[in-house]
Structures are given as C-alpha cells and as structure tokens.
Amino acid sequence: NAGVTQTPKFRILKIGQSMTLQCTQDMNHNYMYWYRQDPGMGLKLIYYSVGAGITDKGEVPNGYNVSRSTTEDFPLRLELAAPSQTSVYFCASNALTEAFFGQGTRLTVV
C-alpha cells in the first residue's frame, strides 16, 4: 500500500516559471490537502478538497491553483514562481481523524 505519493521530491525553479506538484493517494480518501512548511515552522494550509470536483482555499492560497478531477489525484499548480514560494510542500489525505502525508516536495525558487 503506497499511501500518499508526491513527485518530484526536489525542484529548483527560476522566478516566473511554472510547475505542477503531483500528489496521488491509493486509500480512496475523499479529503485531500496541500500544505507548505517553511523552515522551522508548522504547516500552512494552501488548498483542500472534500471530493472529486470540489476544492476550496485554505490559509495561504495566493499564487497557487488546484484541481481534483479524480479521487486519487490532487495536483498543485504554481503559475508564476516567486522566491516567497520557496518551501517544502506536503500533500495529505484524511481518513476521519488522521491525516496521512506524503514525503514532501522541496521547492527552491531562484
């Protein structure tokens, strides 16, 4: 059972470039989340989804977009990368009262 899988694990982007962070889960969870974690800090919620076709903004959605066409996949899109988006990004899916996390994507914008 793979759980939550994120790709890529590392990426360096130039300012203004775009990219998609991929997230897939094989546990048939309806709830999925994207968080960012800055050095030494906790997690900030970017976007979340309560099911296929339904997404909503979290605490820090500016500069990001998401889609949820299937239960399994929840990609996060950065359209115009900025240095402030340098962070570690975690995708998670939720089964009632437990969130399962991917291993993270470390993104650096230079």
Added chain:
Amino acid sequence: TQLLEQSPQFLSIQEGENLTVYCNSSSVFSSLQWYRQEPGEGPVLLVTVVTGGEVKKLKRLTFQFGDARKDSSLHITAAQPGDTGLYLCAGENTGGFKTIFGAGTRLFVKA
C-alpha cells in the same frame, strides 16, 4: 480564523527529564491530533483526542484534551534522545473539512 498556538517553540533537555508542551486556541475543535515530524519526512500521527477531558497514554507520552475542546497538552516522561523531533498539534474544525496545524514545538533531547 481558527488558530492553534503551541508553546514552547523550542525545548532542549537532558535525557531522563520530563516535559510538557501545550497547544491552545480560542476556537473549539471537533478533534485534535498530535503529530511528530522528523527531518526530511512528513508528519506521522501519534494520537487523536475527541472528547473534552480525554486523556490518552502512549508509552511514556500522555495526551490530554481540554474540557472545552480548545486546548491540549502532551507530557513526556523520562525523555530519550529518540524523542527528538518536531511535535505538531492539529485541529479539525467543527465542519470536519479542514485540518489546521500549530507552528510546532521543536524538542531536542541530549544524551
């Protein structure tokens, strides 16, 4: 906006000492979880508390949910170097859709 505040932010102690970390909010949560995160990894669930006043024990770790379901504490007895890590509390809002995290308590246990 629901906010979870954790204290202390950083704690460095000797092996064998006891410690307590706190997670406080002005909002009511339907449940609260504690996670532990090691460098380069995602958070891993330690415990979920659901009922006000609930106490759960996990070996040397004791978790308590406040009576009003607005706060929680994690107590570690006889800390060991293997307890070193970032401890995060997270609350489910009453709608159950969002999981909000605190900023974490970074614990370092010296041998």
